[in-house]
Amino acid sequence: MQRLIITENPENWKINVEGVQLVSPSAYINSEEYARQKSIKVINLCKSYQYQSEGYYISLLAEARGHKSLPVTSTLMDFKLPNLAREDAQDFDQLIQDELEELRTESKLEFNIYFGSSSHPSLTKVSQLLFNLFQMPILKAIFSKKDKWQLHSLKPVNTKDLDDQEKEALTNALTLFLEGKKIVRKNYQRKKYDLAILVNPDDPNPPSDAKALQKFVKAADRVGFSTEFITRADYGKLTQFDALFIRETTNVNHHTFRFARRAEYEGLAVIDDPNSILKCTNKVYLNELLAANNIPTPKSVIIQKNNHAELKMEFPYVLKQPDGAFSKGVKKVKDKAEQNSLLKEFFQHTDLMIAQEFMPTTFDWRVGVLGGEVIYVCKYYMAKNHWQIIDWKSTNKDRLGDSETIPVHMAPKNLISITLKATKLIGHGLYGVDVKEVGGKFYIVEINDNPSIESGIEDEVDKMDLYIKIMNHLMKIVQSN
Incomplete structure (x- = not known):
């Protein structure tokens, strides 16, 4: 994407950065070439941003042309x-x-x-x-x-x-x-479009491991992206990119949501989009959405902070914190005493909880969906001597259960059908759907907006093709914007 610095005296600036051009306000305003182009990023360094000044109109004109502008006119008005x-x-x-x-x-x-x-x-x-x-x-x-x-x-x-x-x-x-874009490979050649991958280097349980992240970089390169890994400190650099791929655990009350919102506002292609984060990270919302659309789920009840005395669930059952991720904030309740203790603990942070029927199975199905298409199907087996796929209390290497990935065409048709029906209610992004199978019937447990994609697990069948599918999806959005 071409980058323009707009300033009254371009000849006085000593900027020598590849792909950057200094032009005057009049050159930008009157150029038919700039007016026709869509892939332009404008850095407005005019001498004044006052309302109806030339600098004000540069930002306004850039936005009207579909160019990415720094600053945007709404920011200029914020200072009023x-x-x-x-x-x-x-x-x-x-x-x-x-x-x-x-x-x-x-x-x-x-x-x-x-x-x-x-x-x-x-x-x-x-x-x-x-x-x-x-x-x-x-x-x-x-x-x-x-x-x-x-x-x-x-x-x-x-x-x-x-x-x-x-x-x-x-x-x-x-x-x-x-020059903020970091070169992520040797023999690097800048591509037409720029992709940011948001990560948290300190996350002990990231959605993608280091090998998978490098595979995403290679796939991005193949489809036409230059790629940079960014962190929460790089929020100000978002306008430099054409696409954002979030590979950090998401939540609404979190910087990942702010990144997604800002990226969408700036016209970037983004996974996970803010609407998907909003819907998927709250189990109360998901429970109501699936029930309203007759999607089979384990029996579930919403519990209110000040009205849970009459809760009637058969023990054991599962208690879920509304915004928990990666099975955290999910507890199995075995009796009345444990129920009272856990409710007291959880209600310090939320006014609503979900109580869900306990369905013991040897494995959970995990179905990956992208743009309304199933892209992988896995079996996640329960951790040794535990009822979840991850035993969060264990420090042993077997705290995580085994996994098995199967070709999509070999997956049960009813599993695929219920998964696509459920994710259609959320959006057109990238989702991982957890499904229980009991007696040949399938029940949606959760829809995750930020699914795990790790080397040797989700990519076991399709290998690099899985990463290329996801990058191609982002590229199609970029090119359609």
Whole structure:
């Protein structure tokens, strides 16, 4: 994707980055070539962003043409509401207190932020945070301290207001921002489209292992993506990409959801899309959705925090935290005493719970669905001497049950049918559906928006073709946007 820096004096900038062109506002406004092209990313460095100024119209025109713009006009208008920045910063109060306290400075702190960078190393995390929240090329932050540090003001800065030293800092930060894409393979050639894979290096139970992630990179390369692994600290870089693939455990009250929302807003192809995250990560919603559409499930009951005295479930049954992932937050209840103890524990964090019939089986079916098509079928066997596929309390290597992957055409037809019917209610993305088989009948247990895809398990049958199918799906969305 072509990248344009729009500035009044292109000849005065010393930017030499592959695939980046500096052009004047008039050249961008009047060029029929730019007007026709869709794959353009615009970095607006005009001298003013005031309403109806040339800089304001550059961002507005970029959005009208379907180009990705930094900043977007909605961000420009956000600064008309000065309290908005202070309120958003309060959500990250602890990080701000921890970082600024280390400076041991006096009661006021003022500094510029250039594309998420600061000239002061101790302010790096705060600078990235504010840039992620407010996507402006240059920001001036002022913090003041009484009992604790508070964001006094945050406002955009125009290039015309910078001195020579500040312009040099801006140029260096812009160069780093533009070169931010990490080369993930040797003999690398940049492709037409850019893919970000969101991961958490510290996650002990990621949805894809290291080998699978590298296979995704190879598959992406084959279908035409240049790929970079990103983390939660790279929120501000999303506009540099054409597609986002989330390989980190998702949740609504979590940065993964913010990444998905932002990617969708910016027009990126995204898996998992925010609607799927919203629907799949809440078991209360899933229970109602499946019941309303006559999809067979284990018998389930919604339990309210202040109205669970009359709960009538045959012991043992399964108690589920609404937003648990990877079987965490799922407990088997064996008697009344354990029920009361677990309900007390869980209701500290939620007002609703799900009680579900316990269906003992030697394995669970896991069916992978992408864009309304089944792409893999696995059997996940229960962990040794345990009722789940993972024994979270065990530290032994056999804490995880065995698995078996079978060709899709060999899977029971009723299994495929119920899975496709259920996922159609969610969307058109990538899902992993957990299914119980009892007496030849199939029951949907869960639909996961962020299914496990690990080397040697889900890819056992289709090998690299599985990864290529997923990357091709993303590429089709990119090309249709």
